[in-house]
Amino acid sequence: MIEALRTFRPYAARYRGMLLLGALLAVAEVIVRLAEPWPLRIVVDHVVSPDRTPLAGIENRSTVLLLAVALLLVVVGLAASLDYWSSRLLSTAGLRMSADVRGVVFSHLHRLSLGFHGSQRVGDLSTRVTSDVDRAQDMIVQALAVIAPNVMLVVGMFGVMLFMDPAFTLVALALTPFLVFAVHRSTVQLKASSRRARKADGQVAAAATESLGLMSIVQLFTLERSQRARFDELTRTSLDAGLESARVQARFSPMVDLTAALSAAVVLWFGAGRVIDGDITLGALLVFVSYLGTLYKPLKALSRVSTTFAKGTAASERVQEVLATVPEIRDSTGALDARRLRGSVEFCDVHFDYGGEPVLRGIDLAVAAGETIALVGPTGAGKSTLVSLIPRLVDTRRGCVRVDALDVRSYRVESLRSEVAMVLQDCVLMRATLADNIRVGRPCATDAEVARAARLALVDEFADRLPDGLDTMVGERGASLSGGQRQRVSIARAILRDAPILILDEPTSALDGRSEAALVEALSNLPADRTTFIVAHRLSTIRRADRVAVLDGGRIVQLGTPQELAARPGPFRDLADHGGTVTAGGRS
Numbered sequence: 001m002i003e004a005l006r007t008f009r010p011y012a013a014r015y016r017g018m019l020l021l022g023a024l025l026a027v028a029e030v031i032v033r034l035a036e037p038w039p040l041r042i043v044v045d046h047v048v049s050p051d052r053t054p055l056a057g058i059e060n061r062s063t064v065l066l067l068a069v070a071l072l073l074v075v076v077g078l079a080a081s082l083d084y085w086s087s088r089l090l091s092t093a094g095l096r097m098s099a100d101v102r103g104v105v106f107s108h109l110h111r112l113s114l115g116f117h118g119s120q121r122v123g124d125l126s127t128r129v130t131s132d133v134d135r136a137q138d139m140i141v142q143a144l145a146v147i148a149p150n151v152m153l154v155v156g157m158f159g160v161m162l163f164m165d166p167a168f169t170l171v172a173l174a175l176t177p178f179l180v181f182a183v184h185r186s187t188v189q190l191k192a193s194s195r196r197a198r199k200a201d202g203q204v205a206a207a208a209t210e211s212l213g214l215m216s217i218v219q220l221f222t223l224e225r226s227q228r229a230r231f232d233e234l235t236r237t238s239l240d241a242g243l244e245s246a247r248v249q250a251r252f253s254p255m256v257d258l259t260a261a262l263s264a265a266v267v268l269w270f271g272a273g274r275v276i277d278g279d280i281t282l283g284a285l286l287v288f289v290s291y292l293g294t295l296y297k298p299l300k301a302l303s304r305v306s307t308t309f310a311k312g313t314a315a316s317e318r319v320q321e322v323l324a325t326v327p328e329i330r331d332s333t334g335a336l337d338a339r340r341l342r343g344s345v346e347f348c349d350v351h352f353d354y355g356g357e358p359v360l361r362g363i364d365l366a367v368a369a370g371e372t373i374a375l376v377g378p379t380g381a382g383k384s385t386l387v388s389l390i391p392r393l394v395d396t397r398r399g400c401v402r403v404d405a406l407d408v409r410s411y412r413v414e415s416l417r418s419e420v421a422m423v424l425q426d427c428v429l430m431r432a433t434l435a436d437n438i439r440v441g442r443p444c445a446t447d448a449e450v451a452r453a454a455r456l457a458l459v460d461e462f463a464d465r466l467p468d469g470l471d472t473m474v475g476e477r478g479a480s481l482s483g484g485q486r487q488r489v490s491i492a493r494a495i496l497r498d499a500p501i502l503i504l505d506e507p508t509s510a511l512d513g514r515s516e517a518a519l520v521e522a523l524s525n526l527p528a529d530r531t532t533f534i535v536a537h538r539l540s541t542i543r544r545a546d547r548v549a550v551l552d553g554g555r556i557v558q559l560g561t562p563q564e565l566a567a568r569p570g571p572f573r574d575l576a577d578h579g580g581t582v583t584a585g586g587r588s
């Protein structure tokens with residue numbers, strides 16, 4: 001738990017004042033609560049007892065009784081309001097801190113590379129940002145608002161009891177070490193089962209996210225039963241871990257009650273004898289018994305929240321795991337601002353792999369600013385990987401990529417990416433209006449600029465037929481649009497970005513022949529000074545390129561103008577001959 005709290009320590013600094021005041025009020029409450037049994041002692045020893053003595057010289061019983069009742073009301077009222085304010089301040093600080101942590105984890109996930117995200121499951125990561133942070137937050141709130149004051153109360157009462165009668169206190173609390181040991185053992189078991197439960201919960205969330213995202217495949221291939229069976233299996237693991245926690249937790253309360261009852265029996269046994277012997281007054285015994293009862297209350301509260309703690313610790317370990325992952329792609333010290341680049345790009349002996357077989361094996365290619373270069377080659381040749389090195393979606397393993405003669409790693413990542421417009425193979429849209437989806441390209445663009453980009457990318461061709469035009473809402477991940485329509489929105493985005501480097505990764509693969517021709521025409525209307533990389537299979541898309549690089553097996557196997565390559569035998573010539581798709585000598 002301490003380790004978990006340490007994770008949140010840096011975020012506590014902002015709320016130091018609130019935490020300090022909350023803790024001070026909690027201490028004040030403890031001090032006031034220590035006085036709670038004393039009115040009873042006054043009533044017993046100075047009002048009702050046959051051998052009563054005057055209280056501070058006051059003989060009149062009614063006055064003493066009135067004073068005792070007034071004292072009780074003041075003590076209880078004061079303790080209640082101190083309790084209210086300390087709980088409120090400490091809970092507010094805990095909740096705000098966890099909201100901050102959630103934001104930090106969310107941003108941190110955005111900084112981690114595509115390689116990291118490729119190796120993780122979306123559902124599991126979203127569980128870490130949502131319910132894991134919630135569980136950790138529950139733990140912090142409980143630690144601050146419940147545990148800290150209760151621990152202070154225990155220490156305070158123990159101190160007063162020792163002061164009143166040290167030997168009697170030790171007898172009364174003789175069983176406490178056994179209780180602490182039993183609670184500790186159960187907490188260790190709880191922590192282990194909570195860890196398993198959190199892991200299983202992450203897997204359940206991941207399975208649900210994946211399955212819901214693949215609805216068309218599930219229904220088309222009638223995978224409903226197998227998906228349900230897999231889901232049930234994961235749910236069972238989570239259920240088993242949850243049941244084990246419940247079993248351990250159910251032991252807590254009876255354990256505390258039993259220890260408390262045994263201790264009370266011991267106190268009554270010895271206490272009654274001491275009152276009869278005249279060693280202590282009846283009032284003092286009552287204060288003792290009352291303290292003892294109250295002393296076990298915080299221990300009970302502690303055992304009750306140990307489930308929250310076990311779950312919170314397991315959850316905060318998962319949050320910490322994310323925060324401890326160092327972003328692979330980050331700004332180097334003294335990184336430059338990539339502003340107003342001209343757009344020349346150079347690949348120097350570039351090697352890359354995703355952790356297995358090499359994907360790029362020594363690429364050398366210099367592309368001048370303003371040049372349009374087409375990348376063609378068979379599936380899996382490494383074309384998309386090569387272009388994703390430019391905006392540093394991935395980094396080279398060996399060799400370097402230079403933009404405007406400087407290594408891409410010497411620019412600030414964000415500024416470098418703002419100089420690159422990229423149409424990805426997989427056109428992902430957000431749940432927002434068409435216009436807002438286009439505006440992603442340049443958030444500060446005016447409506448007129450968005451409309452112009454939509455016109456150039458032929459978005460208006462279909463948007464005009466929609467009830468709200470560009471203000472029509474798009475379903476999650478663009479589900480309400482066709483593949484070709486999504487591709488056009490994605491191209492409009494890139495046009496709006498107006499960056500010196502434009503990367504089009506199979507921008508027209510989902511378009512029909514007529515739309516493709518119109519789009520290629522539209523793209524050629526863009527200012528000619530931008531450097532354009534176009535990954536394509538269709539000859540019609542690459543005909544306008546200044547040069548073509550043919551990739552195969554992670555190497556450039558042909559390089560030249562479309563005319564030069566068409567004049568030589570090889571994969572490019574095959575395409576020209578067949579008038580189809582450039583593949584490894586294939587055709588469409």
Ligand SMILES: Nc1ncnc2c1ncn2[C@@H]1O[C@H](COP(=O)(O)OP(=O)(O)OP(=O)(O)O)[C@@H](O)[C@H]1O
Nearest residue numbers: 118354359377378379380381382383384385386425
């Ligand atoms: N995120 C990834 N993790 C692991 N391997 C990957 C990843 N992305 C691509 N690969 C592998 O890298 C190789 C090159 O992929 P890449 O997408 O660059 O090829 P491509 O030439 O663009 O193919 P296509 O024409 O089919 O789009 C492939 O063998 C692919 O399996």
